[in-house]
Amino acid sequence: MKVLGVVFKGYNSGIIKFVTEIIDFLQNTGFEVYLEKNQADKVGKQELSIKSFDSKDLDALVVIGGDGTILKVFHEIARDIPLIPVNSNSLGFFYDLNRDNYQKAFKLIMEGNYYIKTFKTGSLTVDSIKISDFLNEIAIYNVKKGKMFIFKLFRNGELITGGRCDGAIIATMLGSTAYSLAQGGPIIDSELDALVYTPISPFTQFLKPIVFSSESSLEVQNFVDSLILVDGILQYEVKKDSKMMITLSGKNISFVKIKAFERNFFAKIKRRLFDEPFTSKFF
Template sequence: MKWGIICKPDEKSFRIGKEIYELLDDAIIEKKLAEYLGKDGHTIEEVGKIADKIVVIGGDGTILLTLQHTTNPIFSINTGRIGFLAEIDASNAINGMKKVLEGEYFVEERIKIASYLNGSRLEDAANEVALHISNIGKLLMTKLYIDGELAENIYGDGMIIATPMGSTSYALSVGGPIVDPTLHVFVVAPLAPFRHIASPLVMPADKKIGIGVDKPSKIAIDGIGEYDFQAGDMLEIEKSKNVARFVKLKNTFYSRLYKKLSFRMPEIK
């Protein structure tokens, strides 16, 4: 079993990375952590290809970046703010890692999105593909096709196509539903639609989605990769053959919803 470690480049993450490195036998480490430890390092792409399992230390952004470079299982430790995607918080990092090394875990798979811009494959999205108009203040018409048929013309700022995992991220902020991350569905959520009847749509992930626009726009993949999208271009979206794999200590999705996202009223005693 070859472990890898990828860290957010900050002091807190590096300190935990050092402790995790000392627990593991000859782990492959990303370059920035390697500099901190005085060791030889690798690119994130190399760690993603070589390591059988990867410890990711940071926030949701670090997790999403790692998932663009591997389909192998990741064990995620939150040192960011909300850290909704992370399995454990920094305070439980060592105990959690020890449980994993003792075999007290399972691997959960989650779907990814495959995107094609004018036929050219973009990187997979674990959370969402977001389309937004380039010039703020302009009204964008987005043509939504499902299995080759025009489903709707939506006027607004753009559109989000999210995985179930991404339903608790950008899509949630625009009124999309929360979806169990193990389901195989897409969430299509308009951005600031001109007509409020343009509600978010949930559809099976075996559907093929097509999107066209009437003005210059941008496509963002998990908030990382960004591409120009022009009138006359076509963005095609389908379920990827690749999946995101998470090392899980227990099924924590619904308790995490309560802890991370809810505005809790005082309990009645």
């Protein structure tokens, strides 16, 4: 693994300095480094500029930022390039590397001491038209703000549940620790492939979260004009009585892992549940 792309979030002086330090370190360590033009200009590395990451045969993509940066990269890059996330001081569930350990980690990568871990993602179609893949979740609401979402949910053609609520979330395993969890959904072990349905503020207590197997084909039938929010980034409006199909068949996402720095999944969960480091300021 020698050819790396670098993408980052934020243009304040602290971020630019950190990104520049990482790029200089990678080059000094022997990596070939590239950035897309607009970001190469921001850090004064025009000589490393390329048109797009999809146009270059990269071994991996270094993502500097937080979880939102991972989501942005997932939706902007068409192919599955292995990601090496480096946290820039934000809460990052996808991140093992940070300011303190990235140099040791990249030296290990240069020596070949790493492995690739791949996860499945979700796919959304509406009336047989592919709309989007999703990494975390899709959330479906009534297009009229403040009005209830009315729906039925089918699995492989069988009616499972339905009713009235503020909205419905369908999440992947990776997304089970995000919006779905905040709405009372279950945490899915990182070793499992699954889809999770979680109602948002249901009108009746009988609407409960459900975990579906990775082979499930879910259909949401809406009885009101609806708004679909994909990973908190993309928005789509659909007419009532649309046929929304959700499966775990999106493009894969892969991460470069170094055993010496890999954080335990449930250690990340505890950090997420206790909202560290925010709560450490008060307790």
